[in-house]
Amino acid sequence: MTLTRLGPGVIAGLACLQLVSLVAAQDAPSAQVSMPQSSSEHVSVSSSQGLTLQDAVQRALTSYPTVRIALERVLAARANVGLTRTQYLPQVNLLWQTNRSTYNNIAGLLMPQGVVPSLSGPVLANTSGTSVWGSAGGLLVNWEPTRFGYRKAEVAAAQAGSDAAVDRLALTKLDVASAAASAYLAVAAVHEQIKSAEADLSRRGAFANTIHVLVANQLRPGADASQADAEVAASRTRLIQVQTLEKVNLAALAELLGLPSRQILLDAEPLLAAPSNLELATFAATAHPSALEQSHLWGQAQAQQRVWSRAYLPRFSLEGSVSGRGSGVQPDGTLLEGTNGLGPDRENWAVGIQATFAAFDYFSIREQKKIAAANERAQQLNYQNTIVSLNTQVEQARAQLEGAMQTALNTPVQLAAARAAESQARARYQAGLANIAEATQALALLQQAEAQDVLARIGVWQTLLGISAAQGDLTPFLRQLSGAH
DSSP: OOOOOOOHHHHHHHHHHHHHHHTTOOOOOOOSOOOOOOOTTSOOBOTTTSBOHHHHHHHHHHHOHHHHHHHHHHHHHHHHHHHHHGGGSOEEEEEEEEEEEEOOOOOSOOOSOSSSOOOOSOOOSSOOOOEEEEEEEEEEEEEOSOOTTHHHHHHHHHHHHHHHHHHHHHHHHHHHHHHHHHHHHHHHHHHHHHHHHHHHHHHHHHHHHHHHHHHHTTSSOHHHHHHHHHHHHHHHHHHHHHHHHHHHHHHHHHHHHTSOGGGOOBOOGGGGSOOSOOOOOOOOGGGSHHHHHHHHHHHHHHHHHHHHHSTTSOEEEEEEEEEEEEESBOTTSOBOOTTTTSSOOEEEEEEEEEEEOOGGGHHHHHHHHHHHHHHHHHHHHHHHHHHHHHHHHHHHHHHHHHHHHHHHHHHHHHHHHHHHHHHHHHHHHHTTSSOHHHHHHHHHHHHHHHHHHHHHHHHHHHHHHHHHHHHTOOHHHHHHHHHTO
C-alpha cells in the first residue's frame, strides 16, 4: 500500500463515501421472502476482547514496513555524519614491499604513467639480465590542520540530513498511524451500515408479508405485492454491497496491521459515543514533522552552499615520513651475495608542510555555487509553502469538525422523526388510508436516518482524526478516544 499524508478532506470524506454507498436506497415495497442470516464473516464488535483503535495504531507502527524502512534510513544518515567527521582525522599509510628484479637504469624523461616501474640509482655503463633483491618500507602521516570551514560545513550538511531523516521517520509514523486509524474507522462505519441494512431488510420483509396477506384477502391490489417483492430484493442487494465493502475495508486494515483479516476483531463501541472533551490543542505549524523536515532540508542546502564557498581555498597539509630501502646491488654495479636487499639497509625520515591550490577549479566551483544557491532558494520556498499548507489544512479540519458536531446533534432528531413517520405510514397503509408509495418512502427515510445517525457519530471521530493528523500529532485524538471508554 502506498501511503500519503492524509489531508483533513480525505478523512472527513470517508463518511460521505460510506453514506453514498448505503443511502442509494429508493422507495419500493417488499414481498414474502425468507430473511438471510447475518453474515458470519462480519467483523465482530466486542467491547470486552476486541482490537481497539489505539491497539490498531500501535500495531501498525511496529509492523508496517515503511516505518522500519524510515528507521533504517535514520541509522544510515547518522552513520553518514560520523563518516563525514572522519575528515578531521590524519591519514596514516603503511607500505612494505619485497621484489626481485634487474637493476639496469637509464637516463632520460619518463612521462607520468602507471605501467613502467620506476628505478632509482646511477646509470651503469653495461646492462645485465642478472636480478637482485630489493625492499622498501615506510610510514607516511598526512594531516590537514584546517580547511577554513570546509569540513565544518560538510559536517553541518550531513547533520541536517540526519535531522531531516529523523523528521521523515516521524512523518512516516504519522502517516501510518493516520492510515491505520482511518482504516479502522472505515471498517467500523461499514459494520454499522450492515446493521442498518439488516434492520431495513427485516422491516421490509415483515411489511411485505403483511401486504401479501392483504392481497390474498383481496384488500389490496396484486401490484402492491409485486412492488413489495422488488423492495425486498433491492434491500438485500444493498446489504450485499455493504458486506462486500466491509471485506474490502477490512483487507486494507489487515495490510496495515500485518494480520490476516479473519483474525481482526474490533472493539468499536467507544466510536458510537460523543467525545468527552473537544478542547483542541494550539497549533504551531513550525513544530509539524513535515515543517521540521523541510526546515532541516533547507539547512542542509545552506550548508552545501557554504561548502562550495570554501572549496576554492588552498589546502595545507602537514606531512611526516619514516622509510627505508634495501638493494642487492652497489652504486658501482657490484652485486652483493646472499639475502642482501631483502631488508632495508638505508633509512630516512622527513617532516614538512605542503600547500596545494587548484587555480582552474574556480570555474567549476563557481557553477557549483550557483547550483547550491538555487537549491537553497528552492528549499526555502518549499519550507514556506509547507507552513502555509499546514495552516490551511488545520483551518479546514476545524471547519469540518464544527459541521460534523452540528450534524451529530441533528441526526438523532431526524432518526426519531423517521421512526415515527414509518410507524404511522405503515399503520395508515394497513388501515387503507395511504398507498404503498407513502409506506415505502417512509421505510427508505428510516433506513437513511439510521445510517446517517451512525455515520454522523463516527464522522465526529473522523474529523478529530483529521485535525490531529493535520497538526502532526495523534496523541490528542487517542487521548479523547480513551476518555470515551
